[in-house]
Amino acid sequence: MLMVVMCCGAAHSDTPVWKSISDDGIHDPDNPAISLLQEPVTALSILPFDTAGNQVLWVRALQEGYIDPRTNIYPDTNIKVLDLDIIMPRTGSAKYVRFPHRAHTEWLDCSNCHDAIFKAKAGATPVTMLKILSGEYCGRCHGAVAFPLTECDRCHSVSSATQPGVVKGQ
Numbered sequence: 660m661l662m663v664v665m666c667c668g669a670a671h672s673d674t675p676v677w678k679s680i681s682d683d684g685i686h687d688p689d690n691p692a693i694s695l696l697q698e699p700v701t702a703l704s705i706l707p708f709d710t711a712g713n714q715v716l717w718v719r720a721l722q723e724g725y726i727d728p729r730t731n732i733y734p735d736t737n738i739k740v741l742d743l744d745i746i747m748p749r750t751g752s753a754k755y756v757r758f759p760h761r762a763h764t765e766w767l768d769c770s771n772c773h774d775a776i777f778k779a780k781a782g783a784t785p786v787t788m789l790k791i792l793s794g795e796y797c798g799r800c801h802g803a804v805a806f807p808l809t810e811c812d813r814c815h816s817v818s819s820a821t822q823p824g825v826v827k828g829q
């Protein structure tokens with residue numbers, strides 16, 4: 660990953676609740692340096708609100724300029740944003756999945772996914788929901804550092820009358 664700026668809790672609510680650093684179960688409350696850290700509520704409550712995950716719509720936060728993360732550590736790293744959607748049709752009775760390259764390549768490098776997780780050919784990777792729920796494919800990130808797998812409609816977002824394959828990004 661080019662940068663890791665998110666970490667998802669299990670929250671699912673219409674009103675934001677961010678645990679304080681001293682009782683999030685991750686930081687040591689007895690560490691005297693804890694008061695130097697910024698509280699999540701201070702940083703996250705000013706960003707576009709989401710009902711799931713860590714309660715920030717990160718794609719919007721980036722698009723609308725709320726955050727401006729550094730894209731590269733080494734000046735010679737080549738950043739490539741790809742505006743290409745893949746319509747994935749093996750969804751049984753659920754809606755088809757639209758995988759947007761743009762929203763991903765604004766955070767990630769091609770090599771984060773190709774070819775270790777996904778083949779660079781539409782339909783070539785044997786993705787199933789069970790494998791995703793076991794932490795493979797999309798589940799490497801979704802439910803860990805990106806929005807959780809309970810948000811079915813965000814992936815299963817297009818009608819099954821849509822032509823599967825590769826389309827220009829929206």
Ligand code: HEC
Nearest residue numbers: 747748749750751753786787788789797801808810811814
């Ligand atoms: C992070 C994206 C993502 C989320 C969230 C997600 N899915 Fe999927 N789902 C996929 C992908 C990708 C496939 C495989 C599509 C393909 O290979 O053509 C799939 C396949 C499926 C299938 C087909 C059968 C199978 O076992 O593969 C069903 C049914 C399904 N999902 C239901 C759900 C339901 C219900 C939820 C919410 C609880 C959900 N999905 C959440 C991405 C997602």
Ligand code: HEC
Nearest residue numbers: 739741745763767768769772777779780781782783784825
């Ligand atoms: C977050 C993961 C991810 C990242 C990052 C990513 N891709 Fe993909 N890419 C996919 C998935 C998923 C598919 C569809 C694979 C499938 O259907 O088997 C795909 C498919 C493709 C395809 C096939 C299109 C076709 O005509 O069949 C190409 C080409 C491709 N990616 C290029 C790139 C390039 C170039 C980058 C970097 C700029 C990139 N990808 C970054 C996940 C990713």
Ligand code: HEC
Nearest residue numbers: 717718756757758762766771796797799800805806813814
């Ligand atoms: C290498 C990590 C990674 C993988 C693998 C990955 N994603 Fe994502 N995805 C992200 C990140 C990071 C974001 C942006 C943060 C967020 O929305 O939670 C994102 C956002 C999205 C969005 C939201 C786009 C928007 O405009 O709001 C969709 C839809 C999505 N992913 C679908 C998928 C599907 C479908 C797969 C598997 C075919 C997949 N992702 C695989 C990391 C990943």
